[in-house]
Amino acid sequence: MKQLNTQILIIGAGPSGMVAAGYLQKQGVECLVVEKSSFPRFSIGESLLPKSMENFKEAGLLEAIKAEGFQKKFGARFIKEDKLGEFDFSEKFGKGWDWTWQVPRADFDLVLANEIQRKGVKIYFNAEVKNVNFEEKQSLTEVVINSEEKIEIQAEFIIDASGNGRVLAEQLNLNASPKISGNSSIFTHIKETNRPKGKEGELITFEVLDTKTWFWYIPFSNGNSSLGFVSENEWFEGFSENNSVAFKEMLKNLKYYNNRFNSYPFLFEPVKLPNISRNVTKIYGKGFALTGNSAEFLDPIFSSGVAFATESGLRAAKLTKLEVEGKKVDWEKDYAEYMQAGISVFSSYVKEWYTGNLQKLFFHENPRTDIREQICAVLAGYVWDKNNPFVKNHQRIIGNIARMIDREEINI
Ligand SMILES: Cc1cc2nc3c(=O)[nH]c(=O)nc-3n(C[C@H](O)[C@H](O)[C@H](O)COP(=O)(O)OP(=O)(O)OC[C@H]3O[C@@H](n4cnc5c(N)ncnc54)[C@H](O)[C@@H]3O)c2cc1C
Numbered sequence: 001m002k003q004l005n006t007q008i009l010i011i012g013a014g015p016s017g018m019v020a021a022g023y024l025q026k027q028g029v030e031c032l033v034v035e036k037s038s039f040p041r042f043s044i045g046e047s048l049l050p051k052s053m054e055n056f057k058e059a060g061l062l063e064a065i066k067a068e069g070f071q072k073k074f075g076a077r078f079i080k081e082d083k084l085g086e087f088d089f090s091e092k093f094g095k096g097w098d099w100t101w102q103v104p105r106a107d108f109d110l111v112l113a114n115e116i117q118r119k120g121v122k123i124y125f126n127a128e129v130k131n132v133n134f135e136e137k138q139s140l141t142e143v144v145i146n147s148e149e150k151i152e153i154q155a156e157f158i159i160d161a162s163g164n165g166r167v168l169a170e171q172l173n174l175n176a177s178p179k180i181s182g183n184s185s186i187f188t189h190i191k192e193t194n195r196p197k198g199k200e201g202e203l204i205t206f207e208v209l210d211t212k213t214w215f216w217y218i219p220f221s222n223g224n225s226s227l228g229f230v231s232e233n234e235w236f237e238g239f240s241e242n243n244s245v246a247f248k249e250m251l252k253n254l255k256y257y258n259n260r261f262n263s264y265p266f267l268f269e270p271v272k273l274p275n276i277s278r279n280v281t282k283i284y285g286k287g288f289a290l291t292g293n294s295a296e297f298l299d300p301i302f303s304s305g306v307a308f309a310t311e312s313g314l315r316a317a318k319l320t321k322l323e324v325e326g327k328k329v330d331w332e333k334d335y336a337e338y339m340q341a342g343i344s345v346f347s348s349y350v351k352e353w354y355t356g357n358l359q360k361l362f363f364h365e366n367p368r369t370d371i372r373e374q375i376c377a378v379l380a381g382y383v384w385d386k387n388n389p390f391v392k393n394h395q396r397i398i399g400n401i402a403r404m405i406d407r408e409e410i411n412i
Pocket of ligand 1: 130
């Protein structure tokens with residue numbers, strides 16, 4: 001059996017793995033990537049957050065992405081019946097990027113993988129990790145290439161960026177109850193041949209059907225648009241078992257987008273994912289770190305998945321470099337606690353979205369400028385900025401303000 005050696009083995013060539021690979025390559029640390037699929041391959045997670053731009057830049061990937069002409073995203077719009085909540089990232093509290101992209105992930109992930117290979121990192125495609133044997137910090141990973149050839153990879157450290165493949169979470173029994181539970185999603189793409197010009201054909205928009213149910217519209221620069229619904233698992237039981245039929249039935253419930261998408265054929269049979277949230281008991285251990293979705297996924301409502309995937313990929317790569325250099329690394333403080341600080345902010349926002357409290361703030365008729373700017377910074381992914389009261393006090397502030405709105409004590 002062929003055996004390879006590397007300092008760092010990265011499992012998965014999604015955004016998390018590619019940012020990790022980009023950083024390590026820049027730092028001259030040896031790494032190789034194994035990826036189960038062949039690229040391009042479909043993936044969901046198409047609306048990015050400005051915070052992730054910092055990570056792409058640090059990993060040396062930003063210029064390659066810029067060259068592709070993806071649809072720029074300057075903010076996001078939320079609509080519920082006649083109410084509107086619109087956020088412009090240039091008006092956010094604090095410093096940081098005020099734009100990013102909306103991307104068809106098949107194309108986007110291919111750009112990242114091509115750039116990583118151009119820089120000299122080897123990616124094995126159609127290479128599925130089957131098993132990992134740890135001996136102290138060293139590991140021997142069994143990989144099957146093209147469903148037939150078995151190889152073994154010896155590594156000093158593994159970055160598991162396998163997304164929903166959840167390689168180490170499954171193998172080491174690390175799965176835990178998710179922080180947000182019981183939501184499903186269904187989504188597809190259309191070619192929008194009659195797309196309106198300007199904002200209506202460019203801006204990501206969320207149409208809220210009820211407190212628990214919402215729809216996304218994400219237009220791409222290639223003329224295709226992503227459409228999807230998220231709700232509690234039970235909501236989906238009210239529709240046909242045939243995904244195409246069900247999706248058409250769901251589209252009829254839209255008020256703002258009344259009939260706009262009904263006549264377009266789906267570019268692929270709508271995909272339904274049940275119970276979309278994920279969690280683990282720990283995100284690092286002897287000789288490995290979990291990054292991106294292989295560690296945790298909350299909910300799509302604030303498009304935070306790729307931002308966390310790249311943040312954790314970059315952070316883990318930085319710590320891994322120190323580790324293989326023989327330096328002492330405090331994984332608990334510098335990785336687990338750091339990541340949880342950001343995730344817990346979004347987790348509060350997602351929970352308060354589904355209680356309806358956050359929706360009261362979003363759809364308030366006379367929003368107070370400072371509050372909107374501070375929320376906007378969170379929506380841009382700046383969830384580690386403790387100068388922002390909506391970060392620092394994330395557990396209480398949304399509920400408190402919602403109650404003040406209810407009692408008409410505050411005009412936000
Ligand atoms: C309905 C829905 C909507 C979403 N919308 C958004 C959004 O708008 N914005 C956003 O930022 N996020 C969104 N997300 C989240 C987003 O999809 C993920 O957070 C993001 O793709 C995670 O990136 P990743 O690099 O961790 O994993 P992935 O991008 O999933 O990459 C993991 C890679 O690992 C490979 N792999 C898996 N198993 C193995 C194995 N055994 N061996 C080798 N390779 C393997 C896979 O083939 C894959 O290419 C959404 C999620 C859902 C469910």
